[in-house]
Amino acid sequence: MTIYYAITLGPLIKTLGKARKTRELWAASYLFSYLMKSLIIAFKEKKADFLVPYVDLVTWRGQEHDILKSPNGAGIFADRCVFSIPSENREFDWEKVVKLINQVKTSLFKSSYRFLLDQNPKLFKESPKKACKDMKEFFLDYFQVYAVSINVDESPEAKKLQKKEIVASLFAKLDVLELHTQIFPEEKMDWLEILLGSVSLMHRNVNSFLVKDALGNDRFAKNRFESLVEISSRDLIEQLEEEPSNAFRTLIESDDASVSLPDSSEEISDPLIYLERSFPREFKTYHKYIAIVQADGDGIGNCIKALDDQMYGVFSKALLSFSLQAADKVREYGGVPAFVGGDDILFFAPLRYGKKDLFSLIDSLDELFSKELSGLPLTEFPTLSYGVSVGYHKFPMYENLEITRGQLFGKAKHFEFRNGMKNAVAIQIQKHSGQTFSAIFRKEARLDAESQGIDSYSVFKKLVRLNIEENSFLNSVIYHLGRDWPLLEEVGMDDTSLEHLLNKNFNESFHQKQEIQVFIEGFRALIQGVFQDYQEGDRKENLYGAIRLVKFLNRDDND
Numbered sequence: 299m300t301i302y303y304a305i306t307l308g309p310l311i312k313t314l315g316k317a318r319k320t321r322e323l324w325a326a327s328y329l330f331s332y333l334m335k336s337l338i339i340a341f342k343e344k345k346a347d348f349l350v351p352y353v354d355l356v357t358w359r360g361q362e363h364d365i366l367k368s369p370n371g372a373g374i375f376a377d378r379c380v381f382s383i384p385s386e387n388r389e390f391d392w393e394k395v396v397k398l399i400n401q402v403k404t405s406l407f408k409s410s411y412r413f414l415l416d417q418n419p420k421l422f423k424e425s426p427k428k429a430c431k432d433m434k435e436f437f438l439d440y441f442q443v444y445a446v447s448i449n450v451d452e453s454p455e456a457k458k459l460q461k462k463e464i465v466a467s468l469f470a471k472l473d474v475l476e477l478h479t480q481i482f483p484e485e486k487m488d489w490l491e492i493l494l495g496s497v498s499l500m501h502r503n504v505n506s507f508l509v510k511d512a513l514g515n516d517r518f519a520k521n522r523f524e525s526l527v528e529i530s531s532r533d534l535i536e537q538l539e540e541e542p543s544n545a546f547r548t549l550i551e552s553d554d555a556s557v558s559l560p561d562s563s564e565e566i567s568d569p570l571i572y573l574e575r576s577f578p579r580e581f582k583t584y585h586k587y588i589a590i591v592q593a594d595g596d597g598i599g600n601c602i603k604a605l606d607d608q609m610y611g612v613f614s615k616a617l618l619s620f621s622l623q624a625a626d627k628v629r630e631y632g633g634v635p636a637f638v639g640g641d642d643i644l645f646f647a648p649l650r651y652g653k654k655d656l657f658s659l660i661d662s663l664d665e666l667f668s669k670e671l672s673g674l675p676l677t678e679f680p681t682l683s684y685g686v687s688v689g690y691h692k693f694p695m696y697e698n699l700e701i702t703r704g705q706l707f708g709k710a711k712h713f714e715f716r717n718g719m720k721n722a723v724a725i726q727i728q729k730h731s732g733q734t735f736s737a738i739f740r741k742e743a744r745l746d747a748e749s750q751g752i753d754s755y756s757v758f759k760k761l762v763r764l765n766i767e768e769n770s771f772l773n774s775v776i777y778h779l780g781r782d783w784p785l786l787e788e789v790g791m792d793d794t795s796l797e798h799l800l801n802k803n804f805n806e807s808f809h810q811k812q813e814i815q816v817f818i819e820g821f822r823a824l825i826q827g828v829f830q831d832y833q834e835g836d837r838k839e840n841l842y843g844a845i846r847l848v849k850f851l852n853r854d855d856n857d
Contacts, residue, residue, distance in 0.1 A: 300382050300450045302349075303395060304468035306476060307333060307377040308442040315696045316491050320526055320634055320646055321498030323695060324372075327637040327644065328508050329494075331373025333441065335511075336402045338379060339366055344390055344398070346381040349461050351640070352614035358622045365618065369514030372625040372635040374618070376642060378472065380465050392447065399443050407437040409507045410493050417496050433489045440490060446471040461610050462602045524634060525550055526691040527569050530648050531585040532632040534573050546572055570691075583853050584649040586730070589656055589688050590695075590702045591633075593663070594711065595641025596681045596720040604677045613674060617641060620670040624663055631659040641667075641682065644702075649688065649851060657759050660684055660723060664741065681721035681741070683710040688727040701726055705736075715740045715831050723755070727850060737843030740831060754827030754844075761820045761848050764813060771814060772849040775821060778803045779845060783838055790829040790837075796822055821845075 307330055317323035338353055355362045365374065383390050411433055415422055422429040446468055497506045528535060528550060538546060545557040549569040556567040559575055566572045574581040605613055617640035624643060625635040631654060633647030643663070649656050667682055685706025689698040709724035718740060726736040739755035766772060779786075782799065789795035804818055828841045 300385055301447055302380065302382045302450060302464050302468060303346075303445055303447045304378065304380045304465075304472055305334075305337060305399070305443060305445045306472045308444075308476070309440075310377055313490065314699060316488070316494060317695055317699075319498055319695070320524065320529065320636075322494045323646075323699075324634065324636050325494045325497040325506075325508060328373040328512055330377060331375040331637065331639070332508055332511055333402070333406055333443075334375035334377065334379060335366060336405065337399065337443070338375070338381075340398055340402050341381055342366075345384055347384070348379060348381045349465055349610075350378065350380040350614065351376060352611065352618045354615075356615060356618050356622065358619070359626075363622065365622075369512055370622060370625070371512055371629075373512075373637045374621045374625070374639050376639040378469070380468055395445060395447075399445065400438070403438055403441055403443060404434075406441070407434050410437065410489075413506055414489075414493060414496060418492070421492070432487065436487075436489045444472065444475050446475060461607050462605060466602075526588045526646070529632065529634055529646050530588045530691055531570065531573055532648050533651050534577050534580060534585060538576065542572075542576060581854075582650075582851075584851055586691055587649060587688050587727070588691050588698075589647045589649055589686055590698050591643070591645050591647055591656070591660075591684055591686050592702045592706045593641070593643040593682045593684045594706060596683050596711070597678050598641055598680050600678045601674075601676050601680050604675065609674060613671075616670045616674065620667055623666055623670075627659065627662050627666060631662075633659065641680070643682075655762055655851065656686070657723070657762065660741075683720050684723045685710050686723065686725040688725065690728070690730045693728065698728075701728070709736075709738050713738050713836075714833060716833060717831070725847065727847065735843045735846045737840045737847055739840075739844075752823050752827035752830060754824055754831045757820055757824045757827050758844050758848075761817065761824065761844075762851055764817055764820070766813065766817055766848075766852050769849070769853050771808070771817075772845070772852065774804075775817075776842070776845055776849065779842055786825065787837075790825055793826070796825060 310327075310330055313326045313330070314323060317326050338348065338351075342348070342353070353366060355364055357363065411430060414433075448464070448467055448471075450464065497508050524532075535543070535546060542560060546569055548555045548557055549567065549572060554567075556565040557572065558565055559572070562575075564575075566575065570586055573585065602610065602613065621638045621640055625638045628635045628638075628645045628647065631647060632651035633645050635643070635645045637644045647656055647659060664682060668679075671680065683706060685702045685704070687698045687701035687705060689701070705724040705726055710722040711720055713719065713722055713724065715722075721742055722738055722740050724736070724738040726734060728734045737758075739758060741755055742753075782803070785799060786796075789799055800818055800822055804814075808814070809818065824844060825841065828837050828844075832840055
């Protein structure tokens with residue numbers, strides 16, 4: 299008889315909600331990845347064979363990579379695992395599984411305790427033994443590690459069970475278990491919040507066990523752990539010369555600091571104002587805003603159903619390979635990956651970076667996902683859906699995280715386009731004033747035979763990349779869109795009538811500029827694409843949101 303076990307961790311969402319800075323969010327997410335990795339290592343020492351996740355060597359950056367021993371920079375271990383204990387290891391029963399889990403949790407506490415004692419000994423000065431005892435009780439109660447098991451006997455019928463069926467059965471048990479109400483300890487002192495805050499102070503120390511595990515010899519440090527301002531305005535920061543760059547860092551690292559611009563006696567304490575004065579022509583509104591992006595796979599369950607045991611392992615390895623490379627893609631674009639575990643991704647990113655934009659990064663992640671899974675015998679090819687929240691850099695992070703999850707699981711995964719669902723990008727922008735607008739696009743429109751083949755998402759990306767500098771023109775486009783909507787509902791699918799309406803609205807000499815004509819032609823295509831792709835009641839909001847987004851990404855700063 300072979301015993302299969304599944305483990306799940308929590309409370310992930312509650313913990314992420316404690317984060318106030320990018321560093322803290324990274325620490326919160328990596329903490330769970332670290333805990334799962336520690337569990338995997340502990341059970342592998344007991345000869346456990348893992349079905350989920352893939353934990354063997356994988357090729358990364360041209361070399362074989364051991365994900366259990368080598369640093370990866372971002373958390374890549376999800377909150378669930380499935381493994382079996384070989385039949386010859388008969389002494390390893392359920393009680394020993396529970397005991398080993400508690401040992402790993404205790405080890406996590408000890409590492410955290412030693413780190414905090416080193417960094418902030420005042421926490422334990424008054425009553426060292428009581429403080430240590432309280433912290434231990436908090437950690438052991440707070441981290442929820444649930445386990446379930448099934449026995450597979452040696453009968454011919456049982457031997458026909460495939461790995462995917464075993465995993466599905468165990469995951470169903472975990473789903474039921476996670477529905478139970480969780481009772482968390484009363485937080486007289488939130489030791490976890492203290493830990494996350496201390497880990498996040500990377501510019502002051504690198505002694506954290508989490509940082510050491512993630513970064514190793516610090517080779518990832520260049521593109522990690524920046525503040526929201528550093529991420530949102532990275533393309534400008536990288537243009538600063540040494541002296542102004544040092545001045546900017548001073549403002550970032552100290553709330554009380556002030557610096558002066560070269561050839562100026564004016565004292566500046568806000569890092570964004572410093573950048574705006576340094577780059578008066580290049581500084582845009584979007585430099586004050588950060589995108590929080592979460593992605594999740596579409597159709598993964600259906601894909602797994604088509605795989606036998608051998609291909610199930612190949613599929614898991616492909617997801618791991620994608621995770622490692624996807625984190626690199628986010629860093630190359632100028633973003634910060636918080637978690638990249640297979641088809642589950644969470645990262646921060648600037649809206650523009652050099653000549654690229656956020657949608658360029660999404661395209662590159664989609665291409666990588668498709669490349670890694672190509673060649674597998676899949677009856678339905680999986681895709682990725684994305685939820686994006688764009689918020690002012692001073693907005694509470696937990697609110698932006700909630701919006702991101704809502705855009706992904708409330709919209710992108712469930713929005714009903716005319717000819718399909720999922721494989722979508724849902725984005726909401728909340729301006730400093732509190733005003734919001736949103737749009738959702740299907741990344742691969744399933745157009746019917748009567749359509750003209752216009753893909754609204756592709757057209758939208760072309761409009762974004764035209765970089766129209768005349769803000770007044772974009773204002774007039776938005777104005778006409780609202781004023782003429784009743785007419786657009788009548789002529790939106792009629793190419794000749796739509797062209798006539800737009801020519802009538804944009805007939806001044808200014809509109810004859812080449813870049814404006816290109817935009818108007820693209821605007822016409824976007825209208826037609828939206829009328830083809832969307833249900834009648836969803837057209838206005840998404841068309842309006844798309845143009846507002848184009849304007850937002852091009853406007854000079856007046857926020």
